[in-house]
Structures are given as structure tokens and as C-alpha cells.
Amino acid sequence: MSNFSVSFRHRGDVCVLDLTGELDAHTAAEFEAALQKCVTEGECKIVVQGKDLQYISSAGLGVFMAFVEMAREGGGDIKIAGLQPRVFTVFDLLGFPLLFDIVETEDEAVARFNGTSENTSADTSEDPA
Template sequence: MSLSSEKIGEVLVVSASGQINSANAAEVESALLAYVNQGERLCVLDLSGLDYISSAGLRVVLMLAKGLKQKAGQLVLCALQPQVHEVFDISGFLAILTVVDTRPAAVSQLSA
């Protein structure tokens, strides 16, 4: 599992690759919440490189969304692989999170 980030204007884009599972969820969560604690409010989570997410990983995404919301921020997910998209769909997360197809679409949604 690896995370990388870049700023596009006011938007922080975090790219995740590999897997988010119970073995690394706590580490990923603390890394993502550190961005929020540093003052980031607009975040895109690019999951194009993520090939597996467990329920522990879903919780991490939910905690990030919640942390951003508490700071009057917003989270947009983009570029979900089909198998990851299915996990978000089955869990009902697609109804409560903003998910778009591409990174540019996600960035423009937050930049508007």
C-alpha cells in the first residue's frame, strides 16, 4: 500500500495504490487524517491504483470524509477499479460519498 499526494490549486489529490485491508488500515487512516489536521479541506482520493479494499478500508474512507466534513471540507473519490467500485456499491457507500470517473472531474467538482 502506498499513498502519494499533490496539490492542484486548493485541492489536495491523494493517490492510493495496492490494497487497504485490516493489516494496514490504521496506518493509512493516520496518514490521511494527518492531511486534515494540517488544514486540508478539499480532498480528492484517486483510487485508480487500488486493487482491493476491505471493510476496514471502507472505514478509513468514511473517517476521512467525516474528518473533512467537520472542517467544512469535502471529499471526492475518483477512478475506482471495477472490483473496488463493487465493494463501495454493495456497502451502500456510493449513496453517501461523491464518486466520479476521472481525476480531472473530481478536481473540477471541488474547484467550482
């Protein structure tokens, strides 16, 4: 039934979550469990690879909100990479680009952790123009 999956990869100390399929109210728990696992294991530098994410609902967006603070308190962040335009629109309408680092590619997201890892707060990284 569920056409959503999430898998883990590591790039250095960055944990990459590959999301595939549709993230909605029913599949959100799976994504939540994955993020919970990262955070409890102290892996707070998280990149969510969304190039294969077909759809996200508000419940899916809620999961990002639930964990971003924990990740930041743990010295990391949740960065979002590779979103398809249609999915990006959903993030964008809600104002997520003001709260999260949303970048074009996974490489860029990982690079941001390695380069300017102390300066990832949404408040400073984006300028509401």
C-alpha cells in the first residue's frame, strides 16, 4: 500500500535520507521514525534528499518542523536538497525556505555543513526580500 520509502546514507558525518514516493499523513510516521533514529543516535547533520519525492502533504511538512529544532540543538541541521519543482512549491508556499536550507543539490547541502556549519540558522541564511 505504502509507496513511500526512506533510506539512510552517510557522507562523512552527514546523514543523508533518501526519500522516495509520497510523504503524506499515512507515511509520515516512517519518515518520522527515520529522523528520530538520526537524532537519538546523535547524528544531527541531516540532508534530506528529495529528488525522488513525488508529493508531500502538510503532515509530511510537520515532520520537518518537529525535528529541526532538535537537530539544531544537537549542533546540526536539517537541509533539504533536490526537490522537484512541484514539491518545492508546497515547501515554498508555506514559507519553508525561510526556515530551512533548501538547496538544489545534495552536494551543495553537504558542502554547506562542511563549510559554514556554524551559520545555518534560517534567520540569517535567508533574507526575506
